[in-house]
Amino acid sequence: MRILPAPSGTGIVFQRVDLDRFEIEAISRNVARVSYATSLMKKGVLISTTEHLLSAFIGLGIDNAIVELDNLELPILDGSAQPFVEMIRKAGIRKQRRPRKYLKIRREVEMREGNKFIAVYPADSYSVSYSINFPHPLIGKETFQVQLSNGSYLRHIAPARTFGSRQDEQAMRNMGLIRGASSENCIVLTRDGIENGPLRFSDEFVRHKVLDLVGDLALLGKQILGKVVADRAGHAMHTALVSRILRDKTLWEEVTVSSEETAREVVSSVQAAAGSAF
Ligand SMILES: [Zn+2]
Secondary structure, eight states: OEEEOOOTTOOEEEEEGGGTTEEEESSGGGEEEESSSEEEEETTEEEEOOHHHHHHHHHHTOOBEEEEESSSBOOOTTSSSHHHHHHHHHHOEEEEEEEOOEEEEOSOEEEEETTEEEEEEOOSSEEEEEEEEESSTTTEEEEEEEESOTTHIIIIITTOOOEEEHHHHHHHHHTTOOTTOOTTTSEEEOSSSBSSOOOSSTTHHHHHHHHHHHHHHGGGSSEEEEEEEEESOOHHHHHHHHHHHHHOGGGEEEEOOOTTOEEEEESSOEEOOOOOOO
């Protein structure tokens, strides 16, 4: 994977360099089958596991970038957004001239599915409140609230790693999933603890759910101004919220916050080597 600078108005665009630079824009219209991870598909061409990189872009305020891939899957690295944040910071971030356009929520949207819930409410900034309830002695009910500005994302969310349990492993492998999963790229839960401690935060699990949510909501194509509340949601509900918002133009408006809030791009190209989770 290689990240390249891109002019204002580009948004985030993936390029399959192994397929004649076929382009897939990181927008809701291209969302494919969503279960264990978020994938994009256009004309039968797939890009898998976009959420951690897109989350890093939102956290760093990168609006425009070309992401080259020579494979259908993004590198999983350590299972968090931290390595992406570091590589982008190393390349440098440049302000562009054009003011950044935000998607400002005007009316609330609430979606329920069994005991899962996701909603977004009008607000002047982007915040997330996420709750999970996972039957494991180290997790149980966890809630994490964060204002995604002032460096909070970088400190509290980016380092949180994905997780999976030893007990579910064989069933998932039988479905052809997590073929590359290892203790290097996720927290491995055992029946009553974790195999590869220590945790980076005692509530790392719910923080990773926030990371995923931010990455999935990036498919709105713009930074959001609104308060997002989620309870036991997942990729499918995150992306369902995105398409629900985009379908109804009375729910939001496009705004610029101030003339100083311009779009941003990376300064030079940076690359990460592959490491596969799937
Ligand atoms: Zn994730």
